[in-house]
Amino acid sequence: MRRSPMQSPLLSVDDLHVAAGGVDVVHGVSFDLAPGEAIGLVGESGSGKTLTCRAILGVPPPGVTVSGGAIRLAGEDVSRYSRRQWDRVRGPRVAAVFQDPASYLNPSLTVGRQLDEVLRVKNGLDRRAARTRAVELLASMGLHRPEHVHDQYPYELSGGMLQRVLIAIAVSGDPDLLVADEPTTALDVTVQAEVLDLIAALRAERRLSLLLVSHDLAVVAQLCDRVVVLRHGRVVESGPTRRVLDDPADPYTRQLVADHREYGLDRLVTR
């Protein structure tokens, strides 16, 4: 565990309410994430995981709003930030990867050009420096022949490669917090493992905090220090991963864990 009582949280979600179409669907979610810590957000479909993440990222879907509570990033409440204020926070403080990497890239531009653009706008690099940095970043994501990948279009890359490109874009601003919403769900099992290893390595190298959404408890067991279990937009249980998964206190968590046992969760709880 990286938490210490003296350390103030990097992210503090405090009694968060989120409304869709004027009706609350997230009802007072609270949790803290310490610098360098990884938290897994789990729960059945519709439990509010994605809307909680999107509120934390300042990108709620149309018709969805934060209706109460606070979201503090490094002590500052960002829950009512304007778009302009978010532009200063997203990148250097918080970044995200999602399930379907292809939908976050422009199909008519090479992936490198899109990464270069982020480096130029967010990091103020000139064209040449951006390209050099982009190729370095692609290499550090474990992509072979990074110069070649740089000049490829999204349709030329596999799902795993696209997710590595999206992770490169996400970490290009050197964020403190990475929000990863089902980042490996759409990938083949072997590719899933490689991308999880990459996220784990980035955490260690960059002291990146992680908020991971996954329906797969084995993935959460592999990557996360603590787990927050959501049901119907409320936290039913939270605590150290090993304690929650080995000895769940809430009947709903017990059922979630029981449902996953057959998929080999025992083998993967290594922390």
Ligand SMILES: Nc1ncnc2c1ncn2[C@@H]1O[C@H](COP(=O)(O)OP(=O)(O)OP(=O)(O)O)[C@@H](O)[C@H]1O
């Ligand atoms: N854009 C939206 N407009 C209206 N209601 C929404 C919207 N997005 C989600 N909801 C509703 O809010 C609740 C929480 O949804 P959310 O997507 O956060 O759940 P989730 O736990 O991420 O589910 P999943 O695992 O299926 O992605 C659900 O009842 C859902 O139907």
